[in-house]
Amino acid sequence: MAKQGGANGEHVVTMREVAKAAGVSIKTVSNVVNDYEFVSQTTREKVHKAIDELGYTVNVSARNLRTGQTGIIGLAIPDLQMPYFAQLSSLVIEEAKKLGLRVIVEPTLYSREGEIDALHGSQQAMIDGLIYSPLELGQDDVDQLKVDYPLVLIGERIFTDTVDHIATENVEGAKRATSYLLQTGCKNVAVVGVHPGEKVGSAALRYQGYREALEEAGVEFDERLVVEARMWHRSDGVKAMNSLLDSGVVPDGVVALNDMLASGVMHSIQMHDYRIPDDISVIGFDNSDDSQYLSPALTSIAPGLEAVARLAVKLLKDRIDGRIPSKDLRPDEKVFRKVASSLVVRQSTRVPEIPAAI
Incomplete structure (x- = not known):
């Protein structure tokens, strides 16, 4: 009512x-x-x-008594201020509304304790299921995902066949970005945002894609062009690019592992009196809403967030209602889907010297 x-x-x-x-x-x-x-x-x-x-x-109280469901799902993400997660939250809320669901968004604030509490805290009594995007938990924390309610994992921190999972093309996306820069004539492509020692996660997978693109193109790897950044905010991009340029190493292309880093990288390049893309081309990752409004507009990898949100919400709703999401699945089998990425070309990169397969 x-x-x-x-x-x-x-x-x-x-x-x-x-x-x-x-x-x-x-x-x-x-x-x-x-x-x-x-x-x-x-x-x-x-x-x-x-x-x-x-x-x-819907009269939620009446439906609760009838079905034992609240009509509410949870979304646990690291940070609402990051454009990627803000956009994801908006899309999840939109998709949930189409299915008659409401969403409680819980920022875990880059905290291991916060991510564990999102899984096992008292707030779980309020929701029918959870879409979960961890950053601090890792492959050794698979047991934390053992919960007694429907759970859909998103992101690339944990891989397991015990939980439904919607992933994105991190390796393929970064490989596509690096290959594109090489096709535009770049000879010395830097990568910004690497997490030292990380084996599983977006940073590790995107760095893998960067390395694979260099290898396939026959370009010699130069460790001086690998720039670390523990966090992926604009300020981190500025600091990382400043350190590279101030060291005397000047790349002609940069793959930033997210758009926030790319924004900071571009600021640093311009403050050092280099031109984008004439001197240094820049590609980001995430295709955030702000990327098209940078100057010049940022070329970026679109990870397919719309599909991530749609699939995650639909999958969670199926599990809540006791439906098997696909006729091809066994009753005890979990879903794993990888959403396709694409390259969105704007003005921060030069025109390819050879036809680009993007």
């Missing part, structure tokens, strides 16, 4: 009114609200349109 009108004249929108507006039965509206899969897409769209126009919302 939903209330419309002023505080003293509120009108409760009923399921009957939604059914009338959509031209369907009350039972059909109920089926759509509860996401029963046998409702046609056309009917589902008509009902959702009526729901939006009338301002109808």
Whole structure:
């Protein structure tokens, strides 16, 4: 139900009114609200349109008593201030709304304790399932993922066949970015944002893609062009690029392992009176909303966040409702999907000297 009108004249929108507006039965509206899969897409769209126009919302308390579900899912991410995670959160909320779900977003603030609490804390009583993106937990922490509620893992910190997992093309994306710079004529491509000693995670996988692209192109690896950055904020990109340029090493291309780093890298390059892309080309990773508004606009790898959000929410909803997500899966088998990435070319890179396979 939903209330419309002023505080003293509120009108409760009923399921009957939604059914009338959509031209369907009350039972059909109920089926759509509860996401029963046998409702046609056309009917589902008509009902959702009526729901939006009338301002109808589900009576959560009544549904809880009937189904034992809250209609709420959790999203645990490291930081809402990072564009990647802010965009991911927005997309998850949008996808969840389509399925009649609400989302509680819990920033874990780059804390191991926060990531563990997101899995095992008391707040789990409020949600039906969790989409989980860890940064501090690693491969040795697989046992932490043993929970008694539906869980979908995203990101590349932990790989296990015991949990549903939606991943992105980190190796392939960074390889594509590095190869593109080489195709534009770059001879000395630096990589910024490497985490020393990391074996599993976005930094390690993207660095692997960088190395593979050099090897396949027959370009000699130069460790002087590998620049570390523990965190991936703009200030870290500035510091990392300053250290490289101040050392006397001047690359003609840079693969920054995320767009925030790339933004800082570009600032440093310009402060050192080099031109982008004439002197140094720059590619980022994540294709964040801000990347197109940098000067020059940033070429970046788009990791397919829309697909990540859509697949993660749909998968979690299937698990909550007790459905097997695919007819090809065994009842006890978990889903692993890797979402395709793509290169979005803008003005921070030169035109390829040879046709680019992107």
